[in-house]
Amino acid sequence: MNTDWLPPEKCLLTGNEASVEGALLGGCRFFVAYPITPQNEVIGRMSWRMEEVGGVFIQAESEVASINIMLGASCAGVRVMTSSSSPGISLMQEGISYMASMGMPCVISNVQRGGPGLGDIGPSQGDYFQATRGGGHGDYHCIVLSPYSGQEVMELTKIAFDLADQWRTPTIILGDAQIGQMMEPVIFKGVQPVDVENMPPKPWALTGAKGRPFKFHRSYLGGKGELEGHNEKLQAKYRDLLRSFPGWQEVTGPEDADILLVAYGSTARVCKGLVEEPPEGLEGKLRLFRPKSVWPYPYAALKEEAMKAKCVLTVEMCSGQMVQDVRLALEGARPVFFAGRVGQGVPTSDQIARKALDILAGRALPAGVISFRGDE
């Protein structure tokens, strides 16, 4: 195996650049994308790094083309990735739905920016529902991983290729503009690259029907009972997946804290700071539950941790989307509060601390049906 291209043991990289290295280490040898801020460092770095590993790089004419070129590379058996940001990911939903139906593995990086519409290029977590509830038409899911640092972008992107192949499903890396643009050290020491010449075979790949019967992949299933039978199998696959992969998380802070903060990505970064250096009045009161995967969502682990606290405070860069999963996990066992911003910025530690103090003082309302923040 050629290893000339491997990154040094330690690099100062943006999260976007780290995703390129994670992909190459994960055996990605085909990359196709369309420019969009704030992920341009991905397509920029990949344009020369992919050549160094002898893979294929294509700058497509649109995100619609990107996802369908991905479909082609995936059905040919190659580990393939695209990178984009929210509006571009919307354009890909048709292709993702087809790939989910036909069991085509691929990795999609969404460096989330503000929406709806053209929105803004700043960080956001407004695509949570889109990512975790399928996103396109039909009844399907994608695996969704949620890194909160450059290091984790690299590690989760690498492992995403294994998950995608194992479960034959599109897999999404749900980052955000801040994680993507922030530059920090990334440690590669001890990270083993996938040996692309010795990967598990893909007997379903289309390679030309030499010496075997021909085969085809389709999502049009118009025969009597065909679609229902196909979808039953798809749902059985998701159940197997959920049984063997109940989700990943990291929990930090004192076990006897009153408030369990729940956040992923950039907001988790702010919450972690609060837990590690709590302001006056919150010493020992805060703990953080940080999902590293949001589909599968670590429901059971969250409930277990939440039962140790008096209440839960979910923090997001949107009007409240993941908070629904938090409420699903707790099934009413603990009150769930929400703090968030709906555009152009990460919630500050002061903002979150104020909310926590209000909760402790009995001045805040839990997330409701219409008003999640409780103060609208």
Place this chain on the structure above:
Amino acid sequence: MTQTTEKIIYRRPEVLQERNFHFCPGCGHGIAHRILAEALEESGMAERAVGVSPVGCGVVTYFYIGIDWQEAPHGRAPAVATGIKRSRPDLLVLTYQGDGDLAAIGTGEFVHCANRGENITSIFINNGLYAMTAGQMAPTTPIGRRTSTTPKGRTIARDGYPLRVCEMLAPLDGTAYLERIALTDPKSVRQAKKGILKAFQYQMEGRGYTLIELLSPCPTHWRMKPVDAIKRIKEEVLPIFPTGVIKDVGK
């Protein structure tokens, strides 16, 4: 004992599956499938070929032609084919697309596939309407033609002009071979197979994008007898879509 010498001059190509077509009587898809199967066999590439099937009447091409197939979302076949061909340049990669699929919703994909000079062959069926969805106007519908969305006939003012795909592609440097043939008579049908074989040859020589446009009858949605549909191609379609080799970089 007399010795008789029998020579088979016409038979079903092995790659064409023994399965009844779902196409309507007099439809051009059956002819197009047959010559595509013959071309795959005669080129010796059937076992190294991957086709990309469209959305439309051609969607289940994979039931009839025994090569590996990938189904594409509507109009996206040239993008899917790009992914396959770049992953496995040794394969013969083709798309089979109608005029709604290629010339309307897939405009971005085929133009840029051609402009990148992808070594892919598109078989483009032009019957002047959307047949699968009940006969609506396509970009290729002639002016004046009645369809289910142009009940009084296509007008320039409301619907614009028929799109000539081969002529549109010819100036692009990435294209290597473009030919339009009408599936109206045995001579033309044989010529269509020759065109497909040439396109395959150019593809495997790495000369760029190749497209064979087949003017094809749709008696059901043209609401006429199959023989009259053939006559209509000769009288009404050929003046708008002239047949012949529109581009050949080998010349």
